[in-house]
Amino acid sequence: MNETFYDVMRRQGITRRSFLKFCSLTAASLGLSPAFAPKIAHAMETKPRIPVLWLHGLECTCCSESFIRSGHPLAKDVILSMLSLDYDDTIMAAAGHNAEAIVDEIVEKYKGNYILAVEGNAPLAEDGMYCIIGGKPFVEQLKYAAESCKAIISWGSCASWGCVQAAKPNPTRATPTHKIPGLADKPIIKVPGCPPIAEVMTAVVAYLLTFEKLPTLDKQGRPQMFYSQRIHDKCYRRPHFDAGQFVEHWDDEGARQGHCLYKMGCKGPTTYNACSTVRWNEGVSFPIQAGHGCIGCSEDGFWDKGGFYERLSDINDFSIEANADAVGGTAAAVVGVGIAAHAGLTALNRSKKTGANQTGADQQ
Amino acid sequence: MTVTKTPNGFNLNDAGRRVIVDPVTRIEGHMRCEVNIDDDNIIRNAISSGTMWRGLEVILKGRDPRDAWAFVQRICGVCTGTHALTSVRAVEDALKIKIPENANSIRNLMQLSLQVQDHLVHFYHLHALDWVNPVNALKADPVATSALQQKISPHNPKSSPGYFRDTQNRLLKFVESGQLGPFKNGYWTNPAYLLPPEADLMAVTHYLEALDFQKDIMKIRTIFGGKDPHPNWLVGGVPCAINIDGVGANGAINMERLNLVSSIIDRTIDFIDQVYIPDLLAIAGFYKGWMYGGGISGQSLLSYGDIPDKANDYSTANLLMPRGAIINGDLTKVHEVDLTDPEQIKEFIPHSWYKYPDDSLGLHPWDGVTEPNYKLGLNTKGDRTHIKELDEAAKYSWIKAPRWRGHAMEVGPLARYVIGYAQGNKEITEQINFVIKTLDVPVTALFSTLGRTAARGLEAQWAAGKMRYFMDKMVANIKSGDLATANVAKWDPETWPGSVKGVGFTEAPRGALGHWLKIENTKIANYQCVVPTTWNGSPRDEQGNIGAFEAALMNTKVERPEEPVEILRTLHSFDPCLACSTHIISPDGTELTQVKVR
Numbered sequence: 001m002n003e004t005f006y007d008v009m010r011r012q013g014i015t016r017r018s019f020l021k022f023c024s025l026t027a028a029s030l031g032l033s034p035a036f037a038p039k040i041a042h043a044m045e046t047k048p049r050i051p052v053l054w055l056h057g058l059e060c061t062c063c064s065e066s067f068i069r070s071g072h073p074l075a076k077d078v079i080l081s082m083l084s085l086d087y088d089d090t091i092m093a094a095a096g097h098n099a100e101a102i103v104d105e106i107v108e109k110y111k112g113n114y115i116l117a118v119e120g121n122a123p124l125a126e127d128g129m130y131c132i133i134g135g136k137p138f139v140e141q142l143k144y145a146a147e148s149c150k151a152i153i154s155w156g157s158c159a160s161w162g163c164v165q166a167a168k169p170n171p172t173r174a175t176p177t178h179k180i181p182g183l184a185d186k187p188i189i190k191v192p193g194c195p196p197i198a199e200v201m202t203a204v205v206a207y208l209l210t211f212e213k214l215p216t217l218d219k220q221g222r223p224q225m226f227y228s229q230r231i232h233d234k235c236y237r238r239p240h241f242d243a244g245q246f247v248e249h250w251d252d253e254g255a256r257q258g259h260c261l262y263k264m265g266c267k268g269p270t271t272y273n274a275c276s277t278v279r280w281n282e283g284v285s286f287p288i289q290a291g292h293g294c295i296g297c298s299e300d301g302f303w304d305k306g307g308f309y310e311r312l313s314d315i316n317d318f319s320i321e322a323n324a325d326a327v328g329g330t331a332a333a334v335v336g337v338g339i340a341a342h343a344g345l346t347a348l349n350r351s352k353k354t355g356a357n358q359t360g361a362d363q364q
Numbered sequence: 365m366t367v368t369k370t371p372n373g374f375n376l377n378d379a380g381r382r383v384i385v386d387p388v389t390r391i392e393g394h395m396r397c398e399v400n401i402d403d404d405n406i407i408r409n410a411i412s413s414g415t416m417w418r419g420l421e422v423i424l425k426g427r428d429p430r431d432a433w434a435f436v437q438r439i440c441g442v443c444t445g446t447h448a449l450t451s452v453r454a455v456e457d458a459l460k461i462k463i464p465e466n467a468n469s470i471r472n473l474m475q476l477s478l479q480v481q482d483h484l485v486h487f488y489h490l491h492a493l494d495w496v497n498p499v500n501a502l503k504a505d506p507v508a509t510s511a512l513q514q515k516i517s518p519h520n521p522k523s524s525p526g527y528f529r530d531t532q533n534r535l536l537k538f539v540e541s542g543q544l545g546p547f548k549n550g551y552w553t554n555p556a557y558l559l560p561p562e563a564d565l566m567a568v569t570h571y572l573e574a575l576d577f578q579k580d581i582m583k584i585r586t587i588f589g590g591k592d593p594h595p596n597w598l599v600g601g602v603p604c605a606i607n608i609d610g611v612g613a614n615g616a617i618n619m620e621r622l623n624l625v626s627s628i629i630d631r632t633i634d635f636i637d638q639v640y641i642p643d644l645l646a647i648a649g650f651y652k653g654w655m656y657g658g659g660i661s662g663q664s665l666l667s668y669g670d671i672p673d674k675a676n677d678y679s680t681a682n683l684l685m686p687r688g689a690i691i692n693g694d695l696t697k698v699h700e701v702d703l704t705d706p707e708q709i710k711e712f713i714p715h716s717w718y719k720y721p722d723d724s725l726g727l728h729p730w731d732g733v734t735e736p737n738y739k740l741g742l743n744t745k746g747d748r749t750h751i752k753e754l755d756e757a758a759k760y761s762w763i764k765a766p767r768w769r770g771h772a773m774e775v776g777p778l779a780r781y782v783i784g785y786a787q788g789n790k791e792i793t794e795q796i797n798f799v800i801k802t803l804d805v806p807v808t809a810l811f812s813t814l815g816r817t818a819a820r821g822l823e824a825q826w827a828a829g830k831m832r833y834f835m836d837k838m839v840a841n842i843k844s845g846d847l848a849t850a851n852v853a854k855w856d857p858e859t860w861p862g863s864v865k866g867v868g869f870t871e872a873p874r875g876a877l878g879h880w881l882k883i884e885n886t887k888i889a890n891y892q893c894v895v896p897t898t899w900n901g902s903p904r905d906e907q908g909n910i911g912a913f914e915a916a917l918m919n920t921k922v923e924r925p926e927e928p929v930e931i932l933r934t935l936h937s938f939d940p941c942l943a944c945s946t947h948i949i950s951p952d953g954t955e956l957t958q959v960k961v962r
Contacts, residue, residue: 005542023542026542026544029549029552029553030499030539030544030552030553031499031500031552031553032499032502032539036539036540039540040540040541040542041542043540043541043542043543044541044542048541048543049541049543051543056393056394058416058418059441059943060392060438060439060440060441060442060444060943061392061393061440061441061442061943062438062440062441062442062444062593062594063441064441065441065442065444065593066441066593068485068489068575068578068579069579069582069592069593070579071579074575074576075575075579076572076575076576079545079546080534080538080545080572083545084541084543084544084545085545085546086543086544086545086548088546089387089389089390089391089394090389090390090391090392090490091390091489091490091546092389092390092546092548092549093389093390093493093546093547093548093549093550093551094389094548094549094550095385095387095388095389095390095928095932096384096385096386096387096388096928098549098550098551098927099387099389099549100387101549102548102549123417123418126736126738127748127749128749129738129748129749130416130417130418130419130736130738130762131394131415131416131417132386132394132396132415132416132751133386133387133394133415134386134387135386135396135746135750135751135752136749136750136751137749138394163438164418164420164423164435164438165418165419165420165423167423167435168423169422169423170423171418171419171422171423171736172417172418172419174418194438194594195441195593195594197591198579236615237615249852249855250598250600250601250603250605250849250850250852250855251601251605251848251849251850251852255605255616256605256606256607256610256612256613256616256847257607257610257611257612257615257616258612258614258615258616259612275591280586280590280591280592281579281582281583281586281591281592282579282583284583284586284587284624285586285587285590285591286590286591287589287590287591287596288590289590289615290586290587290588290589290590290591290595290596290603290604291590291596291602291603291604291605291616292589292590292596292598292603292604295434295596297594303423303435307427307428307430307431308428308430308431308434309428309430309431
């Protein structure tokens with residue numbers, strides 16, 4: 001990322017004369033006077049903002065929507081001062097071939113020096129034609145842009161895992177970035193979540209730019225700074241779990257007092273994400289704080305892991321020391337006893353307060 | 365070459381040069397547009413093609429109906445939540461579940477905050493660059509911009525020359541870097557841009573200001589739903605509990621949370637009144653000679669209505685957002701809309717990449733079939749994975765063609781506003797009268813691209829006001845002692861009948877949205893959505909009627925065919941949402957038969 005745009009062009013054998021001509025053309029295409037050309041040239045000879053191609057496959061655009069909710073840094077500062085978001089079909093002014101030409105230009109001129117951000121995924125069924133860009137399958141655009149990029153950011157659960165369109169039976173054969181043939185060897189940063197937290201997205205970008213390297217990734221390819229611990233590990237309702245105080249029905253006394261949502265199907269104990277610490281929308285809240293269990297939206301295949309209101313029965317390990325890489329194959333039976341003990345304790349508490357917790361069921 | 369007159373009154377002529385826009389950008393999802401222009405660069409034929417398909421309804425089959433909201437919410441992350449709300453309403457309709465008043469108010473607050481934020485983001489970040497030239501803003505005198513700002517919005521405190529100079533300096537530095545980011549390759553030298561530099565600078569400044577502000581509106585949804593995009597919902601009410609001064613109130617909706625919501629509502633009202641509406645009117649004032657894009661808005665409009673005042677009453681009289689249908693341009697009669705009537709809403713597919721047992725018949729959503737059938741016409745240029753020109757005589761889109769009693773309909777803010785106006789809705793009529801008086805245009809000026817854009821702004825203003833209304837209503841209800849937010853009497857599937865069906869509806873920011881579902885033995889047997897962009901972006905139907913996008917493009921002059929900003933203007937005025945329109949799946953859960961592996 002230390003190479004300037006000018007360096008890259010020279011390395012590719014482009015003469016200084018052609019470079020200056022490019023700067024003049026850039027000024028002219030904007031309707032600016034020729035006096036702007038030397039200023040553009042100067043900027044390009046110094047350190048450029050790293051170009052980003054942000055492609056959209058099969059998705060719902062919730063990742064982009066999340067991104068613009070970032071409070072620190074603000075989305076406008078990321079776009080104006082940190083990166084050069086040269087292609088993002090959701091916000092870019094250009095359309096049609098003017099838009100497609102940008103992909104060609106960046107791939108050519110910034111070979112090996114641009115970031116590819118992927119939102120959504122490519123369907124491989126029906127020759128890829130469940131997602132068409134410029135008359136061609138999206139997967140072609142994806143592979144083309146990936147070939148010469150410096151690194152790939154897989155935004156959200158679609159690009160990281162497949163997400164909702166890849167839920168069973170995955171009718172379009174929607175395929176996450178790292179499983180697209182030919183892309184497995186690329187450096188890929190997965191930032192899962194449906195969507196990811198805005199400030200996590202911008203923090204990943206800021207990390208890349210500030211430290212000029214990829215963040216440390218866990219075995220699944222996620223930045224460990226945000227995805228190495230479970231929501232349950234740092235949930236403010238954790239003491240209620242430990243004390244056996246659970247919400248039994250929506251809007252019951254336990255719900256009103258903020259008890260643990262484990263019995264309502266909360267997937268916090270098996271979900272690796274930063275929701276309970278970074279929280280959402282500039283720290284305003286997160287799902288558990290607003291009374292609903294975590295649905296595990298940053299986990300691979302979370303759509304097919306049983307209903308969102310079914311109590312987890314396969315929790316392997318509740319110990320806070322365990323991280324995503326360490327968990328797996330630990331003593332499930334022991335933990336099962338732990339849960340049963342909690343449940344028993346709760347039942348005992350309930351029986352002491354008969355009638356006090358029936359509010360939810362009685363309200364019509 | 366063919367010349368045809370469509371039953372809905374448009375003369376199509378494909379003789380002239382074909383202009384293709386793919387991808388259409390600044391929309392949600394993926395779409396392609398092709399038009400033929402004559403020697404005077406006037407559009408004489410228009411084709412709108414949805415170019416993505418995800419298949420969500422097949423995925424829903426056999427799942428727990430209480431989970432459905434989370435799946436369908438992922439149809440769209442831009443109008444996030446509106447599908448979820450439609451879904452919980454459909455399940456509640458099927459299972460006859462009544463929700464508490466507080467839940468109704470909270471749902472309305474969430475839906476209204478979406479309307480405001482979505483409209484605001486659309487105007488500034490998806491649509492503005494069709495009218496506003498950011499490069500031209502560099503030529504502005506910040507003093508002139510300040511004077512303009514103070515003239516059009518005297519109460520906006522951010523109006524000093526220095527404020528605009530700061531933005532201009534930042535923009536200058538950005539442009540001088542030669543890295544134009546989102547503004548790269550725009551049509552900035554096109555004479556179709558008409559704003560003077562001082563207005564461009566004002567609009568660009570607000571582009572950035574609105575980007576900062578919109579995220580605050582959505583905090584309301586995070587307070588009640590835990591996160592945004594994609595907050596959490598609940599069949600039977602809302603998941604958040606209210607606890608004002610009891611034990612543990614600090615983990616629930618309490619006074620501090622209510623104050624936060626309230627302060628956001630106040631700031632939202634101010635932003636819409638002081639920034640959005642004045643900008644809208646100022647920009648429209650410079651473009652009011654550009655009266656293209658009416659399409660079918662003067663003929664056929666549809667709205668299901670939304671925002672129930674009292675909980676559980678979905679009748680027309682209780683819906684604050686208008687409901688009804690107008691056909692043949694007759695504003696004196698607003699027709700009743702019944703989503704359960706098999707004769708009213710039907711979907712057709714002769715020009716869509718699907719197959720029915722009989723392709724020529726339309727099907728009501730409860731009885732629909734969606735089996736993909738990707739097949740290009742004989743006159744397609746290119747091949748099946750490299751399309752150069754579509755053949756609109758054959759199948760050409762992943763969007764179906766829904767029709768109301770056989771009519772192609774326009775849905776969205778303009779439809780809601782015209783229907784409300786025709787019904788004599790006082791608030792809507794006052795707003796419309798204010799706009800036509802300010803701009804000095806006749807009411808028929810509404811039937812245009814600009815009219816669509818104006819209606820969206822007015823609706824944002826209306827919705828912000830209604831947020832205040834429901835906030836006050838909820839506080840009064842809490843004060844009366846009612847804290848309930850969920851009805852769990854039928855939470856347990858064991859209490860459900862064996863076989864039921866239901867329909868839920870909302871007015872999404874982009875228009876009428878309906879979900880139809882069948883539940884068999886506690887699982888989803890069938891789920892079908894008909895969404896706003898399916899209505900607006902539909903291809904031709906069996907009768908040859910063109911859809912709202914296609915109709916709106918007709919007869920528009922394109923100054924520079926290689927820079928078709930006029931096409932973008934009109935398409936953007938509908939705020940297309942392609943992920944929504946093309947999510948469809950077979951209601952009987954038929955597995956796809958066309959799957960080929962690369």
